[in-house]
Amino acid sequence: MNDSKALDAAISEVSNFHIFSDLDLKSVSALCESGKIIVSQHKEILYRQGDPADSFGIVLSGAYKLSKPTLNGEDTIVHFSAPGDVIGAFIMSQHNPVFPVSSYSMGPSRFLKIPRHVYLERWKNWPEVLFKIQNLLSSRIATLQAQKTLIKAPLPVKIAHFLIDTLNKYEGNSATSLSIPITRKEIADHFGASVESVIRVMSQWSKKGLIETHSQQIKVLKMDKILKEMENF
Amino acid sequence: MNDSKALDAAISEVSNFHIFSDLDLKSVSALCESGKIIVSQHKEILYRQGDPADSFGIVLSGAYKLSKPTLNGEDTIVHFSAPGDVIGAFIMSQHNPVFPVSSYSMGPSRFLKIPRHVYLERWKNWPEVLFKIQNLLSSRIATLQAQKTLIKAPLPVKIAHFLIDTLNKYEGNSATSLSIPITRKEIADHFGASVESVIRVMSQWSKKGLIETHSQQIKVLKMDKILKEMENF
DNA sequence: CGCTCGGTTGATGCACATCAAAGGCTGTGG
DNA sequence: CCACAGCCTTTGATGTGCATCAACCGAGCG
Numbered sequence: 001m002n003d004s005k006a007l008d009a010a011i012s013e014v015s016n017f018h019i020f021s022d023l024d025l026k027s028v029s030a031l032c033e034s035g036k037i038i039v040s041q042h043k044e045i046l047y048r049q050g051d052p053a054d055s056f057g058i059v060l061s062g063a064y065k066l067s068k069p070t071l072n073g074e075d076t077i078v079h080f081s082a083p084g085d086v087i088g089a090f091i092m093s094q095h096n097p098v099f100p101v102s103s104y105s106m107g108p109s110r111f112l113k114i115p116r117h118v119y120l121e122r123w124k125n126w127p128e129v130l131f132k133i134q135n136l137l138s139s140r141i142a143t144l145q146a147q148k149t150l151i152k153a154p155l156p157v158k159i160a161h162f163l164i165d166t167l168n169k170y171e172g173n174s175a176t177s178l179s180i181p182i183t184r185k186e187i188a189d190h191f192g193a194s195v196e197s198v199i200r201v202m203s204q205w206s207k208k209g210l211i212e213t214h215s216q217q218i219k220v221l222k223m224d225k226i227l228k229e230m231e232n233f
Numbered sequence: 234m235n236d237s238k239a240l241d242a243a244i245s246e247v248s249n250f251h252i253f254s255d256l257d258l259k260s261v262s263a264l265c266e267s268g269k270i271i272v273s274q275h276k277e278i279l280y281r282q283g284d285p286a287d288s289f290g291i292v293l294s295g296a297y298k299l300s301k302p303t304l305n306g307e308d309t310i311v312h313f314s315a316p317g318d319v320i321g322a323f324i325m326s327q328h329n330p331v332f333p334v335s336s337y338s339m340g341p342s343r344f345l346k347i348p349r350h351v352y353l354e355r356w357k358n359w360p361e362v363l364f365k366i367q368n369l370l371s372s373r374i375a376t377l378q379a380q381k382t383l384i385k386a387p388l389p390v391k392i393a394h395f396l397i398d399t400l401n402k403y404e405g406n407s408a409t410s411l412s413i414p415i416t417r418k419e420i421a422d423h424f425g426a427s428v429e430s431v432i433r434v435m436s437q438w439s440k441k442g443l444i445e446t447h448s449q450q451i452k453v454l455k456m457d458k459i460l461k462e463m464e465n466f
Numbered sequence: 467c468g469c470t471c472g473g474t475t476g477a478t479g480c481a482c483a484t485c486a487a488a489g490g491c492t493g494t495g496g
Numbered sequence: 497c498c499a500c501a502g503c504c505t506t507t508g509a510t511g512t513g514c515a516t517c518a519a520c521c522g523a524g525c526g
Binding site: 068069070071072074076078079090091093100101124125126127130131133134135137138140141142144145148149150151152153157191192 | 301302303304305307309311312323324326333334357358359360363364366367368370371373374375377378381382383384385386390424425
């Protein structure tokens with residue numbers, strides 16, 4: 001088996017992420033003990049909402065979307081997880097935790113899955129780590145709150161914000177092209193809009209040459225004009 | 234000065250809250266060192282968004298709303314804080330933190346304000362406490378996510394949910410009457426709706442005898458019918 | 467080759483927003 | 497003590513952004 005070799009590789013990978021930024025390799029290994037690397041293709045399910053949560057983990061590469069069905073059966077996308085994001089750690093300390101949302105891979109992705117007992121035995125008693133998780137949580141709250149200030153904005157403004165934010169998050173500040181595949185439906189589900197409306201906005205932009213998409217890879221051609229869109233409210 | 238006496242009283246008060254539930258009085262005192270009790274009347278500002286955050290604290294009684302201006306100058310209410318809620322703790326560990334939202338009292342309220350250095354020296358190094366804060370944060374995320382599943386729901390459904398949730402949160406499960414004053418504008422700002430629309434929904438309910446309001450105190454008369462409203466989607 | 471999935475487009479309707487006007491209530495200052 | 501301003505609520509008239517419904521196309525795929 002080269003399972004343990006793969007795990008070692010993953011450990012050196014995660015040690016670069018912010019959450020482990022000032023820990024040595026040995027500590028990181030301890031935190032990732034019994035970790036398993038999950039490799040997902042496009043649109044595979046990682047965790048199903050309602051299932052008992054006996055593991056959590058860290059996104060290594062690609063992306064996962066967290067979604068929750070609405071009352072009438074549709075889906076709402078609650079969060080897009082980028083590499084370095086922790087999924088499920090926040091609920092590990094509950095008694096018999098259950099996943100509050102489902103997680104699906106977006107394009108080929110990798111995830112380091114760690115059993116719950118490692119959380120309870122190691123993570124939970126390690127102040128520095130708790131602390132880092134707290135930071136992750138609070139930045140996630142900040143994101144959700146920032147999104148809330150857009151509720152009254154018209155759809156094009158929301159989509160423009162989404163594009164800019166997602167570019168920053170996944171590709172860094174100066175990037176213009178999104179490597180993870182995102183469908184219009186997913187954008188719609190993120191805002192509670194309809195696919196058709198999202199399409200109408202984005203195909204306008206395509207026609208005007210502001211953006212370009214090839215098989216779900218979105219590319220921003222005229223960043224300045226997209227930024228202009230954001231100002232309409 | 235009976236400042237210290239008042240502080241002692243507040244400390245025994247907070248020690249009942251969930252966040253301190255399994256700490257002894259001495260520990261709680263240590264965590265609340267140099268705390269000051271802030272007494273607010275209706276609609277007074279506690280923290281202003283953008284101001285440097287050199288303190289944080291715990292809601293003792295009443296309620297505070299956390300709001301953030303939208304891009305065009307209006308307000309979005311991001312969270313209602315009940316007694317026992319911690320305000321601002323999540324950002325204490327940033328360098329030169331700044332409040333991401335403004336906080337206003339709703340009706341007469343009291344707040345135990347604790348200087349930032351106490352957080353950095355005591356709270357931050359106390360695993361059990363970090364842990365409790367993590368729980369608070371994750372339940373706040375759960376709330377925000379749950380709200381997100383309502384984006385597509387029609388306004389009456391949203392308002393019904395709001396009433397039920399707020400009743401549970403502030404008054405407990407079986408209560409029917411909200412003691413904190415909430416205006417229709419505040420409900421509207423919570424959803425990004427217009428005051429008029431909220432009024433139209435709620436005055437229908439008033440006419441049908443489902444609810445009753447006297448000077449911003451909302452009372453639910455026919456809980457079952459309100460629960461029915463929630464099912465329309 | 468038929469199937470599903472993502473994208474697209476047009477026609478129609480509705481749930482809200484917006485605008486406008488008014489009355490009650492509270493506090494404030496002349 | 498009255499006038500006035502500000503806030504909250506209300507109601508009606510009008511407009512519009514977006515959902516919904518329906519149909520179609522192209523691409524990948526078992």
